[in-house]
Amino acid sequence: GESVGLHLPTLSVQEGDNSIINCAYSNSASDYFIWYKQESGKGPQFIIDIRSNMDKRQGQRVTVLLNKTVKHLSLQIAATQPGDSAVYFCAEKGQAGTALIFGKGTTLSVSS
Amino acid sequence: DGGITQSPKYLFRKEGQNVTLSCEQNLNHDAMYWYRQDPGQGLRLIYYSQIVNDFQKGDIAEGYSVSREKKESFPLTVTSAQKNPTAFYLCASSLGPRNTEAFFGQGTRLTVV
Numbered sequence: 001g002e003s004v005g006l007h008l009p010t011l012s013v014q015e016g017d018n019s020i021i022n023c024a025y026s027n028s029a030s031d032y033f034i035w036y037k038q039e040s041g042k043g044p045q046f047i048i049d050i051r052s053n054m055d056k057r058q059g060q061r062v063t064v065l066l067n068k069t070v071k072h073l074s075l076q077i078a079a080t081q082p083g084d085s086a087v088y089f090c091a092e093k094g095q096a097g098t099a100l101i102f103g104k105g106t107t108l109s110v111s112s
Numbered sequence: 113d114g115g116i117t118q119s120p121k122y123l124f125r126k127e128g129q130n131v132t133l134s135c136e137q138n139l140n141h142d143a144m145y146w147y148r149q150d151p152g153q154g155l156r157l158i159y160y161s162q163i164v165n166d167f168q169k170g171d172i173a174e175g176y177s178v179s180r181e182k183k184e185s186f187p188l189t190v191t192s193a194q195k196n197p198t199a200f201y202l203c204a205s206s207l208g209p210r211n212t213e214a215f216f217g218q219g220t221r222l223t224v225v
Binding site: 042 | 157
């Protein structure tokens with residue numbers, strides 16, 4: 001079965017606010033945790049990943065935090081824009097040779 | 113243009129018929145994947161292939177079959193044994209089995225009536 005999941009199915013924010021999307025995972029053996037963004041009618045797109053031996057990684061306007069103690073992953077989006085509206089999935093990847101395993105997704109809605 | 117192409121975008125089939133979904137990539141990627149997405153659900157892994165002539169079952173392989181005869185191509189056949197085949201099917205590829213960045217196609221929406 002699934003070993004990753006998200007706390008909330010939907011999140012609504014105002015343009016310019018910071019967004020925090022959360023994910024709980026159960027497989028402590030995963031090597032990487034990854035965030036993907038899926039816009040309506042399209043396939044998911046890679047955002048950022050974090051290796052299991054790290055606790056924070058920053059990208060452009062995004063930050064991923066990993067708390068292995070409580071098996072929690074979060075994606076922070078700074079200054080959220082309408083173009084950030086999408087479904088966000090967390091995923092995990094085990095050792096080489098295994099495929100990405102996805103959680104159920106959080107729908108982010110950004111209003112102007 | 114480099115990328116991953118799924119065809120067709122929409123597909124309708126009658127119950128009891130097998131149907132094959134196409135997935136082609138020109139990214140020179142070794143690994144390819146098939147996922148199924150249902151409304152409000154995440155992506156569930158059907159099959160994946162790390163290299164030509166090799167593939168492994170995912171979490172929901174029953175009722176599906178694949179082949180990987182060429183590096184560029186990873187077709188998925190939805191057989192009549194699949195109990196609930198109506199879904200959105202996504203194909204993806206990655207440079208290798210270690211890579212976390214997968215590139216997805218636009219998906220095929222299959223409707224079985």
